[in-house]
Amino acid sequence: MMKTSCIHFHFLLVLLFCCAFSSSILMTNAVYAGVYACRPDQILALELFQSEFDSHTCNGSTYDDSYSCDNTTGSMVELELSSGCLKGILKPNSSLFELRHLRSLHISNNNFKSSSLPSGFSNLNRLEVLTLSSNGFVGQLSFSFSNLSQLSHLDLSSNELTGSFPLIKNLSRLSYLDLSSNHFSGTLNPSLFELHRLFYLDLSKNNLVSSSVPYEFDNLNRLEFLSLSNNGFQGQIPSFSNLSQLSSLYLQDNEFTGIEEPISKLINLRELDLSFQNISYPIDLNLFSSLKYLMTLILSGNSISPASLSSDSGISLDLIILGLSGCDIRQFPNFFKNLDGLQQVDISNNKIKGKIPEWFWNLPNLDIVNLANNSFTGFEGSAEVLVNSTVTLLDLDLNNFEGPLPNPPHSLSHFSAWNNAFTGSIPLAICNRSFLTILDLSYNNFTGSIPRCLLNFQSSLTVLNLRKNSLEGSLPDMCNNGALLQTIDVGYNQLTGKLPKSLLSCSSLRFLNVENNKIKDAFPFWLKALPNLQILILSSNKFDGPISPPPGQGSFAFRGLHVLEISYNNFTGSLPSNYFDNWQTSSFKKDQDGRIYMGDYNHTSYHYGYNLDLRYKGLHMEQESVLTFYATIDFSGNKLEGQIPESIGLLKALIALNLSNNAFTGHIPLSLANVTELESLDLSNNQLSGTIPKGLERLSFLAYISVAHNQLKGEIPQGTQITGQPKSSFEGNEGLCGLPLEQSCFGSNAPPMQQPEEEKEEDEEEVLNWKAVAIGYGTGLLLGLSIAQVIASYKPEWLTKIMCQRNRRTR
Structure with missing residues (x-):
């Protein structure tokens, strides 16, 4: 009896386990669509599709929430995998194509490793929505979309697809078509103009060509958005006379030579971009007066009729955004008086002279104003002319502004006025601008001291650039009250005193530049406590003392530092052999575009760049934006002595090393041959002896080397990168021979390049x-x-x- 009871008990446990397991499966699969949603074969097909890719970066919920199924049939009808975690080849026989009942398929922002677009998509003939953007698909389409007769939405944008315009015949229900940012070429397929339901069409950024835009576009009379920009269309801009529903039209960067008046029939147009069209005659702005709903007008890169820019032009538009950059405008456009709704205006890169009229700042909705690269000399009105303006972003760069800087608007968040001739003190009113994030007053003639209130109370400021002025006094205390400063550049002024210890409160600081001042201080080892510091420039000041930490204070250990420039100070002492051991420059990783702008200021209408002076490849140059995935070190012009540490070879990302004009002795480190990214090496004007390591000839990126005026001897390594250098790079070393010097090593007493040196080099690498x-x-x-x-x-x-x-x- 007990045995029978145990059997029953085990049976009940098994039954309970099976029920619980089955319930968990049903609950997991019942996403969006009820308890009995998905058939097992549908789930299996999705799991097999998932297993085709490297998806280790995906969490489980990526797939759990990605699909829904029909309650009645259990067929999967929706699938969205736009998380960016699919990596691998999308195969022609992929399990994805077994989901034949799909009505909506979104697969975007993944990495299919240069797969071609499989023809299996054409078998999913119940699809209504198909989005395949930003997946890395390449090559020509091997199939037609004509089988997908239910399709209403097709997006193939931002891939690398080539060949002729896709065949989209029979897609009578298509209302949304985006083929932008590919490499489609040739002319438009006539089947396009049979898609009478289209309201959105984007063909921009391809290689489509035509002697004119086909008049058949008028057949697409439901279009609300049309972009043909960045192609090869030529001729007259067409009339588009039947496109009464059009709200956005983008034709920029083609080769149109004229604009026809019937464009004014697009009475519902809200956005119009005709920039950089190479139109053969000046555009009369009156042409757009009938477009009562027009809010955005971009005509940059064209010539504008001067008469239509005057205050009595009679133009009446409710524009919000107006772009007239690079339009050869010579006088301030007075017709702005009639644009009370104007929020964003760009008249940069023109030839406008004189003063900005006072009435302009009274426009009630101004938000973003770009006046850069003109010949403005000042402002009409008093020093308070800007104070009550609603402007939040103001760009006055590259003009001829003179005299004192007016007090800025209360609402200002970004203020850039670099490369002008402003004089006088920095207005104290700036301290009260609580929204100010970016302040760039560099390359002017400001005098006086840096306002202490600016850094004591300005908690929103992230970028402060006062470079190349005539400012005096010491750096004020900064980063109080939780300040967010990321960039401080006060280089090329006349600042004195010491670096303020309050910098330790700047936990977000990435860029600190105080070069070419009169600051007298010891090396600031305490700055290594800043967790985000990447660039430190102390060059051409009066810093002195050692640059090695005192005994008992650990290693140098600026772990995140990428650029260290301390040249032309009075630093002394030697560097221990482990000096570079704890730097992380051997593991820097590039961003997606390999570039970091030190301002790191992202705005929909503006991107803040950054300047940096570098002594690089034997030249003193200004670099507009800073690449921080590499490392540069400049210790030149000091009084450093002793041997160059072999640990320099650990800095795998080092591209520029300048140790010139010091008193270094001993051999050139053999480990430099391991610094494979090195492009510039300057060891000149020291007391180095021995031979030049033969391993340097393997540095394929080395574009500049100078070891002049040392005590080197032996044969110069004969790698292409070295023998192509000028003679001056090796002069002042009586014992050197070989190219590019005229002195031959044959028959001389100079020691040859010896094998033991190579063996030592290999030992060092080991x-x-x-x-x-x-x-x-x-x-x-x-x-x-x-x-x-x-x-x-x-x-x-x-x-x-x-x-x-x-x-x-x-x-």
């Missing part, structure tokens, strides 16, 4: 590599011991059973 191995081994050993301790202290039942079974088998 030492550096074993350092990394030892660190990794130590970490792994500790981790392994920790895991062993956990297993030893906790033996779950399942582990015990497995071990017992293994022991039985081995007996």
